[in-house]
Amino acid sequence: MMLLDLPAADVIQIANRLEQFHFTEDVQIAALDTLRSVWVHGPAAARMLGHEDYKSWAQYQNARVDLAGMPVVLARIDQLGVPGFVIFTDAQQQDEVTRAVAEQGALRATPATDWFARPGSPRRKRRGIRSGLRTD
Secondary structure (H helix, E strand, O other): OOOOOOOHHHHHHHHHHHHOOOOOOOOOOOOOOOEEEEEEEOOOHHHHOOOHHHHHOOOOOEEEEEEOOEEEEEEEOOEOOEOEEEEEEEHHHHHHHHHHHHHOOOEEEOOOOOHHHOOOOHHHHHOOOOOEEEOO
């Protein structure tokens, strides 16, 4: 499986262009409008996802996995200078996935709770802020 993270305004145009190169029946090109992401970053991220062996994953390695009884796609994407993962899930399961990770000890990162996101933070000026979960 390959996932492309694109600006919403470009999805249709790029999908149409990729369809021009579609030469096998085993390929499906589709916009995943119902797909949502939950980001988990921090030294304990792999443990909070239930598998320490995720730490050995290469950047952008991904797999379909089971998280708290829900099928999701998990990808290793380090950001913010710490190990990280993104969980792609159906929109209807996003709250449940977030709750499952929070039950393992992850904290919801918001501007009010994360020093990184606080106004004036030198790191905030260098990088964009994403909503998600953090691990300490």
